[in-house]
Amino acid sequence: MAFEGLSERLQNAMAKLRKKGKISEADVKEMMREVRLALLEADVNFKVVKDFVKTVSDRAVGAEVLESLSPAQQVIKIVNEELTALMGGEQSQIAVAPKSPTVIMMVGLQGAGKTTTAGKLALLLKKKQNRKPLLVAADIYRPAAIQQLETLGKQLDIPVFSLGDQVSPVEIAKQAIQKAKDEHLDYVLIDTAGRLHIDETLMTELRDVKEVSNPSEIFLVVDAMTGQDAVTVADSFNEQLDVTGVILTKLDGDTRGGAALSIRAVTGKPIKFTGQGEKLEDLEPFYPDRMASRILGMGDMLTLIEKAQQDFDEKKAAEMTQKLKENSFDFNDFIEQMDQLQNMGPLEDILKMIPGMSNAPGLDQMKIDPKDMGRMKAIVLSMTPQERENPDMLSQSRRRRIARGSARPIAEVNRMIKQFNESKKMMSKMNKGNFEGMDGLFGNGIGGKIGKMAMNSMIRKNKKKMRKKNKKR
Template sequence: MAFEGLSERLQSTIQQIKGKGKVTEADIKAMMREVRLALLEADVNFKVVKQFTQTVKERALGADVMESLTPGQQVIKIVQEELTHIMGDEQTKINMSQKPPTVVMMVGLQGAGKTTTAGKLALNMRKKHNKKPLLIAGDIYRPAAINQLKTVGKQIDIPVFSLGDQVSPVEIAKQGLQHAKEEHLDFVIIDTAGRLHIDGDLMEELSNIKELVNPDEIMLVVDAMTGQDAVNVAESFNDQLDITGVTLTKLDGDTRGGAALSIRAVTEKPIKFIGMSEKMDGLEPFHPERMASRILGMGDVMSLIEKAQGQIDEDKAKEMEQRMRKNEFSFNDFLTSMDQMQNMGGLETILGMFPGVNKKMLNNANFDERQIDYFKAIILSMTDEERDQPAIINPSRKKRIAKGSGRPLSEVNKLLKQFNEMKKMMKQFTGNKGKGKKGRKGNPFAGMNLPF
């Protein structure tokens, strides 16, 4: 995950001051020295680092902190607030036109993920805002760019407007916008050309498109993995086009995350979206306060709730609850639960959003996400009757299921054992409200040796 190194370093640093009953000026200076090094190593702009540490130090040395009953906690609160501040204080939503269609112009260098992000944004607008999007293929220079956008559009069932690669991008944008109006499509995304570097011809073309379509949003797409270069790119595009927002891609990769902590402070333009996975639904609104909480190991429960709401079918959830209460929970229900968990990013991603759960804890837990796929293969090798009534699975059936799934017999036995343990646990929680021997005291999962 992004910010991994920074997160571990900052959490380690603030842990030293967290429980202190008294905080001295020397403690604050030592902490700021560590914070400064952590931020610089994360490729945060040095001017931003200087301003950040100076502000935190000044606030931390104030009388309201030094004389507080919990000074350590107060200092952590200040660090969180200032981290949130440099990333933009609060979520900035996409600009919507009062008179449809809303027009978004996607700009950025080649390789930043602009075309894929255009598709992700279109899907996001349709699912979350009930919009009817149109993608316009305005990149006539990069080989296969038009076909790539058409492939993306087909994948998410969103129309793509194209005039091929022999018509000027300005004309394509003009006719595409007219097509959207005729078809009553209310959200237009123009995928423009990029270069390997910024040049005059590129900027002139983008300026001409901007002048013609008068976009509601000029969305700069930058690759978070390029670190400080991403900030330089954002500055250049902003100076020449006056961008309205930024989308950071590849924030789920092995990146130091400095771009997210620098772009807003340097350009004064908000980060509006972040790409958290390669999946088409892997585009998330950027919440500065939630990201600050994630970095400091305070969790991100709101994003977890939103993920759940987006992936879990409410009717199915209610039906499953009723089946649990009647002790009718089957392998089909178990399969549905595993699918939903994988759609939310897997158990490790989900647990990573809980307060107090850090990367080290997750590594020590030794999750094997492949085990979910193995279990799914075993369940899919069962007959409908076996999934509904696992009690009928005798030794000969187990052998057939093992052979059909390509998994060892020991794994089939392990799954059946854990499924029965889970059913017992559910019965205790739904039947006598958790007051049994595995009720409110202790860990109800203890001894289950869950592999996921």
């Protein structure tokens, strides 16, 4: 996951400060030394690091901070605010043309993921904003680029405009916009050609496409894994085309995150979206404040809630609640819940969005193998429909048959059935407002313990808030 190393270093620096009661200017300097090293190791631009450290230091050593009742919290708050400002301050929306269609040019170097990102963005506009986008195949040089976009279009049920590879990109863009007007489509996403490196021929062509299409947005697609090179590329494209925003791809990979922290400061252009995975749904709007909170281990409840709302069907959730009340939760429901949880992404990443959970003991070692989910499904699917609906009828002879059918050991079948029963009990308690027994959610291992810790932590915070409100009254 992106920012893993940076996040760990920064959180360690903050933790040292939290342990102190009163802090001195020397304590702030020591922490800022750690912060500077963490940012440089994350491949953040040197000038950006220098300016950031100076700004935080100037604010943190003020008398009102050092002499406050909770100076450590004040300093951490300053770091959070400046980190948010460094990445743009607030989310930047897509600029919409006063008259349809809104034209978006997708530009970038070859291999940055431009074509796939165009598909992801079109899906986001269609699915979340109920818009009608048109994908335009204007990359006539890269082998199979047109075919790739057409395949994506079929997969997403989104129209693709193409005139083949013998017509100029300028003419393709011009005719695509006319088609969008004729068919009353809302957005035109032009997938332009890339190169292995920036050259004048490419830039001339892109400037010509820009002139004829008059785009509301020019999105530069940048591979976050290229580190400082990503910032150099962004600066060059911006100089030539005056890009309006950046989309960072592969932010879920083994990247140090320096590009995300440097691009805004160097180019002055906002990061508008980030690619967080390989699935076509894995494109997220970029929220600087939420990203800063995640990096500093403060969680990201808003994104967690949005993911839950997006991936969990309200009607099914209501049906599930009713089943829990009636104690009729069965293996079919178990599989459905597992699928919905998987749709939200890796469980360890979801737990880190809960405030305070990023520092939970053992979380860094916790990895849930997707293959384990697959094995559990295989066991359930080896049951008869009656067995899935009536788990109590699973005798030892039936379990042996299920083990043979799923090619899993009998011990694993027994363990999964036990886990199901514990989950059922736990969810029934949660439905009644009793949060004890959280260990059952993922068995008795670290997952259950972390789940229980998270829930207890949230309960304690809510109780404190209620006590404060009652005192004020």
